[in-house]
Amino acid sequence: MKGISYSRYGGLEVLAYGEVRDPKVGPDAVLVKVCAAAVNPVDWKCREGHLDSLLDAVFPVVPGWDVSGVVVQPGASVTEFAVGDEVIGYVREDFLGRGTFAEYVAAPVRTLARKPRNASFAEAAGLPLTGLTAYQVLHRVLQVGRGDTVLVHAAAGGVGSIAVQLARNLGARVIGTASLAHHDYLRGLGCEPVAYGEGLAERVRGLAPEGVDAAFDTVGGEALAVSAQLLAPEGRLASIADADVVGYGGRHYWARPDAGDLLRLTELVEQGVVSVHVSRTFPLDRAAEAYRLNEEGRTRGKIVVVVDWQDAEAEADGH
Template sequence: MKAISYSTYGGPEVLAYGEVGDPRVGPDSVLVKVRAAAVNPVDWKCREGYLDGLLEPVFPVVPGWDVCGVVVQPGLAVTEFGVGDEVIGYVREDVLSHGTFAEYVAAPVRTLARKPRNLTWEQAAGLPLAGLTAYQVLTRALEVGRDETVLVHAAAGGVGSIAVQLARHLGARVIGTASARNHDFVRDLGGEPVAYGEGLVERVRGLAPEGVDAVFDTVGGEALKTSANLLAPEGRLVSIADPDVFDYGGRYSFVRPDAGDLLRLTELAEQGVVSVHVSDTFPLERTADAHRLNQEGRTRGKIVVTVDWAAEDAAAP
């Protein structure tokens, strides 16, 4: 099958498009024909070796954890899905090996849920990792409740944009940091935008004089210090970007595959609670360009890679 792979750590130039071995389908997995796979910051961080101490690479590595596609072969023990089912997944293993930037991926059923009926392939591909991250942080790590005020950093990004929508659904007031060009976008999501940079503490305090009840950090670095200065008494701080959050009395969160949580996100998408904004799409062979754009860090919503099955679909009876 055709796929993107890399045989050494490095920049986008190490990504190669070509033939790789077909994935093996285990008893508890299904073979998914990939329609779209979203790009996430963790993809290029893995590619550059930043997670080497956490996830062992098995070269050549096919990158990618997000997927949307169609089941073409269930494993011997699988009863949850059948041939033709449309699914989404956060297909993460504990090693870097067989990812989703490929024509096919073998996905454990614990990583999958049915695709939201109202989303396109591209939109649905952008939901799993970002949606699970936002859902697990808000409902478990931060335990956001009704009438609380939540500060979401990078509120126009892939995780941030979903976090704004979910926090509003939980009954919270949301303040979101974003560049000026994304303020209307954040407002449309239900958040109150504030600009990054110098004076952020004063701007947030102008909206929440007593401080905020919870901070969802997706940026790290200086944002952690700023966040700690904005918390109300008993306020909570969680970061998905920087383990130094512990120095500020906060928690670090790393998203887990969870079929139940993913199904809940599918339901929320179908109810119109959660939408996924896709800013750019690239064909599979241009995954390196998608990585470059994501690495710039200025994306609104999601960047998605697509697999073109037009010729095969046309030939189907």
């Protein structure tokens, strides 16, 4: 089958398009025909070796953890899905090797849920990792509830935009950091936008003089430090980008595959509570371009690689 792979750690130059090994389907997995796979920052961090202390790499590595597609073969123990079912998945295992940037992927059942009926395959591919990250941080770590004021960094990005929508659905007031170009987009999501850069703390305090009840850092560094300064008494802090959050009394969090949480996200999309904005799509053989855009870090919503153009019915800007 065709896919993207890399045989050593490195930059974009190590990515290759061509034949990759066919996946083996274990008893607790299903074989998914990939329609689309979203790009996430963790993908290129893995490719550059930054997570080598956490995850073994079985070279050649097919990258990618997000997927939308169609079940073509259930494993021997699988009763949850049948041939023809449309699914989404956060297909993260405890090693790097068989990812989603290929024509097929063997996905453990614990990583999958049914695809939202009202989302295209491209949109659905952008939901699993970002959605689970936002959902689990807001519910399990920050425990956001009605009346809370929540600060979300990079609120127009993949995780941030989902976090804004979920927090609003929980009854929270949301303040989100973003460049000026994204402020109207955030207002449309029900978020109060503030600009990055010098004076950020003062701008947030102008909106929340008593401090914020919860801060969700997706950037790290200075954004994390500012977040800690802006917390109200008993305020909660979480970061998915910077382990130094622990030194500020917060929690460093990785999303985990959870079929129940993923199904809840599917339901929220179908209810119109959550939507995924796809800014660009690329065919599989141009995945390196998708990575390059993601690494620049200025994208609104998600960048998606469409593997099967006929099935995926990509709806983004004509690419």
